[in-house]
Amino acid sequence: MRATFLYGAGDVRVVDVPEPTLVAPTNAILSVVLACICGSDLWDYQAMPDNPGGRGKGHEVIGVVESIGAEVIDFAVGDLVLAPFVCSDNTCDFCQEGLHSSCRNVSFFGGDGTPGAQAEKVRIQQADGTLVKVPVSVDSPLLPSILTLTDVMCTGHHAAVCADVSPGDTVVVIGDGAVGLCAVIAAKRRGAERIILMGRHTARTDLGREFGATDVVAERDEEGVAKVRELTGGDGAAKVLECVGTSSTISMALGICRDGGVVSCVGAPQYSEAPLNFGTFLRNITVTGGVAPARAYIDELMPDILAGTINPGKVFDQEITLDDVAVGYKAMADRQALKTIVRP
Amino acid sequence: MRATFLYGAGDVRVVDVPEPTLVAPTNAILSVVLACICGSDLWDYQAMPDNPGGRGKGHEVIGVVESIGAEVIDFAVGDLVLAPFVCSDNTCDFCQEGLHSSCRNVSFFGGDGTPGAQAEKVRIQQADGTLVKVPVSVDSPLLPSILTLTDVMCTGHHAAVCADVSPGDTVVVIGDGAVGLCAVIAAKRRGAERIILMGRHTARTDLGREFGATDVVAERDEEGVAKVRELTGGDGAAKVLECVGTSSTISMALGICRDGGVVSCVGAPQYSEAPLNFGTFLRNITVTGGVAPARAYIDELMPDILAGTINPGKVFDQEITLDDVAVGYKAMADRQALKTIVRP
Numbered sequence: 001m002r003a004t005f006l007y008g009a010g011d012v013r014v015v016d017v018p019e020p021t022l023v024a025p026t027n028a029i030l031s032v033v034l035a036c037i038c039g040s041d042l043w044d045y046q047a048m049p050d051n052p053g054g055r056g057k058g059h060e061v062i063g064v065v066e067s068i069g070a071e072v073i074d075f076a077v078g079d080l081v082l083a084p085f086v087c088s089d090n091t092c093d094f095c096q097e098g099l100h101s102s103c104r105n106v107s108f109f110g111g112d113g114t115p116g117a118q119a120e121k122v123r124i125q126q127a128d129g130t131l132v133k134v135p136v137s138v139d140s141p142l143l144p145s146i147l148t149l150t151d152v153m154c155t156g157h158h159a160a161v162c163a164d165v166s167p168g169d170t171v172v173v174i175g176d177g178a179v180g181l182c183a184v185i186a187a188k189r190r191g192a193e194r195i196i197l198m199g200r201h202t203a204r205t206d207l208g209r210e211f212g213a214t215d216v217v218a219e220r221d222e223e224g225v226a227k228v229r230e231l232t233g234g235d236g237a238a239k240v241l242e243c244v245g246t247s248s249t250i251s252m253a254l255g256i257c258r259d260g261g262v263v264s265c266v267g268a269p270q271y272s273e274a275p276l277n278f279g280t281f282l283r284n285i286t287v288t289g290g291v292a293p294a295r296a297y298i299d300e301l302m303p304d305i306l307a308g309t310i311n312p313g314k315v316f317d318q319e320i321t322l323d324d325v326a327v328g329y330k331a332m333a334d335r336q337a338l339k340t341i342v343r344p
Numbered sequence: 345m346r347a348t349f350l351y352g353a354g355d356v357r358v359v360d361v362p363e364p365t366l367v368a369p370t371n372a373i374l375s376v377v378l379a380c381i382c383g384s385d386l387w388d389y390q391a392m393p394d395n396p397g398g399r400g401k402g403h404e405v406i407g408v409v410e411s412i413g414a415e416v417i418d419f420a421v422g423d424l425v426l427a428p429f430v431c432s433d434n435t436c437d438f439c440q441e442g443l444h445s446s447c448r449n450v451s452f453f454g455g456d457g458t459p460g461a462q463a464e465k466v467r468i469q470q471a472d473g474t475l476v477k478v479p480v481s482v483d484s485p486l487l488p489s490i491l492t493l494t495d496v497m498c499t500g501h502h503a504a505v506c507a508d509v510s511p512g513d514t515v516v517v518i519g520d521g522a523v524g525l526c527a528v529i530a531a532k533r534r535g536a537e538r539i540i541l542m543g544r545h546t547a548r549t550d551l552g553r554e555f556g557a558t559d560v561v562a563e564r565d566e567e568g569v570a571k572v573r574e575l576t577g578g579d580g581a582a583k584v585l586e587c588v589g590t591s592s593t594i595s596m597a598l599g600i601c602r603d604g605g606v607v608s609c610v611g612a613p614q615y616s617e618a619p620l621n622f623g624t625f626l627r628n629i630t631v632t633g634g635v636a637p638a639r640a641y642i643d644e645l646m647p648d649i650l651a652g653t654i655n656p657g658k659v660f661d662q663e664i665t666l667d668d669v670a671v672g673y674k675a676m677a678d679r680q681a682l683k684t685i686v687r688p
Contacts, residue, residue, distance in 0.1 A: 094603065094604070097604065099603060099604040099628060101626070101628065102603035102604060102627065102628065162628075162630075259438065259443060259446035260438070260441065260443040260446060265625065268622060268625060269620070269621050269622045269625050271620075271621060272619070272621045273617035273618060273619055273620065273621065274617060274618055274620040274621075275616070275617055276613070276615075276617065276618040276620065276631060277613050277615060277616045277617065277618075278612060278613045280634070281609065281612060281613050281633075281634045281635055282445070282634065282635050283446065283634065284443060284445065284446065284506075284633070284634030284635065284637075285634065286506075286630065286631070286632040286633075287620060287630070287631045287632075288628075288630040288631075288632070289625075289628070290624070290625045290626065290627065290628030290629065291625055291626050291628065293628075
């Protein structure tokens with residue numbers, strides 16, 4: 001079958017590999033219907049050292065169950081399902097606490113030279129714990145929005161949950177990528193009254209306004225801090241959702257945060273240390289967030305997608321076939337595309 | 345009058361200075377009954393660059409009101425009062441939220457070359473907002489415990505509050521200084537079932553056990569992390585109270601913290617960056633805490649001291665007169681004394 005592998009910075013290719021097989025009785029094999037490219041794929045795409053064996057790519061998928069291991073009981077061949085980007089058993093103590101990302105049987109896509117979800121087929125670990133049935137048909141116009149439940153919508157929601165965004169809040173969202181825009185949806189959904197979106201790509205911030213952003217700040221770094229403080233009476237905002245993950249955005253987030261407030265980080269950190277110090281200590285800033293336990297949120301968010309009250313699928317502005325996956329990576333890296341669907 | 349000034353590392357002296365006067369109608373002047381030396385004073389004592397003008401020292405005080413400004417209405421000359429280490433108006437929005445440390449009229453002791461509380465007399469800013477009446481007589485044996493409400497007991501409590509220590513919790517307290525020991529009291533008071541105290545000074549950890557610690561870990565750094573993980577079934581503890589503030593203790597706190605847990609920092613950071621990175625991100629660690637809004641907690645903690653259910657005054661193991669203040673600093677810096685009362 002064809003599958004996407006990254007061999008080094010800028011070198012993403014679709015190659016022929018053996019089809020995945022059931023290697024554990026808890027596995028399932030999906031025939032991929034929709035996959036997509038994640039902003040986090042771009043970090044590797046831009047900086048991964050040469051890797052002759054390649055790294056299998058793709059961790060967001062809707063597919064049809066093609067085969068199941070002997071211990072899989074909740075799914076049958078032919079089911080239309082989604083798999084969030086973290087595979088988990090959904091039964092251990094961490095999963096029961098809603099922290100599926102720390103599941104005692106956690107696994108991620110594309111490790112050990114295996115293909116990921118940007119492929120014709122993909123193996124799912126812990127299928128009963130990981131998969132969720134898609135309650136619409138394969139040709140439903142809701143499918144792209146449901147695909148966001150595999151990662152970006154749940155990640156944006158995680159930012160809002162960790163910051164305890166509540167009715168009436170003023171919230172700052174840093175980043176106009178797909179996660180940032182989904183964080184706007186999540187903040188709005190939880191009742192935030194004012195949502196300040198920080199981003200400089202007008203098409204994206206326009207979508208952010210459609211999703212509920214009340215203000216847009218294009219400035220960055222110290223100018224960004226000054227602008228948000230100006231918009232908030234000098235104090236900054238008590239809830240800051242950091243959806244990028246660079247040194248400059250975490251610094252900006254801390255600068256923007258009101259004393260006693262929360263910086264909720266869901267942008268995968270590209271830094272090794274954060275500027276927490278005596279200055280932030282004096283201001284009682286809380287830094288929280290982390291990788292989203294997406295599985296924990298799907299049951300809550302799916303009804304809103306089915307009802308049409310949230311439309312996160314609008315973050316997809318490009319669709320390509322698997323053979324064109326390199327085009328998709330380049331378009332997202334060049335910011336020509338916001339988020340790209342890959343259809344085998 | 346005599347007052348304590350620090351002129352550089354190791355150079356602390358009692359000098360003669362003019363008595364403080366009322367410079368604003370919200371001021372009060374206290375005649376000091378009890379002051380003390382804080383662990384945070386030692387950072388300066390050990391490292392402050394030479395400062396010919398000197399820095400006034402002392403920010404924990406019980407005293408008798410000697411004079412009041414025209415706008416002070418809640419206190420009268422002769423009242424026995426305490427002043428927490430942050431002066432605040434107790435009326436602004438931050439104070440109403442319980443974040444007195446970010447009061448819009450916040451001030452600290454000993455700025456601008458003025459004397460602090462390790463002196464015969466001290467000027468209090470925002471007297472109505474800052475001062476609290478001491479409900480016992482000046483010769484009460486409870487006075488040392490009440491003195492801890494000016495800083496260390498409220499600071500330990502703040503660590504427990506920010507971590508939301510709750511009945512049944514397993515809590516790790518890093519540091520066997522006065523703040524760490526008060527954090528043990530606070531964790532116990534909030535119902536923690538297991539309290540692991542990390543420290544290597546037996547006299548202090550013994551007091552920690554008396555305060556409620558169930559386990560003591562003397563190991564540090566990687567060995568300390570391994571030991572706490574061993575004691576907690578491999579997972580670490582969901583609530584870690586960091587009461588030191590060095591690079592090594594914040595790293596250890598993160599290493600000890602269970603996935604999804606909280607590191608609550610009340611040790612004044614001696615670092616400029618903290619090792620928050622992709623690794624902690626994957627584990628959804630929250631870092632919280634900060635300088636304690638002591639004024640917010642005094643009304644809650646005072647009754648427990650008056651009832652004798654908590655005895656934080658036991659952290660004082662040395663008492664000196666003002667003239668011997670240099671002896672007290674040296675004793676604390678050499679770890680001969682845990683915490684030192686200064687009686688003018």
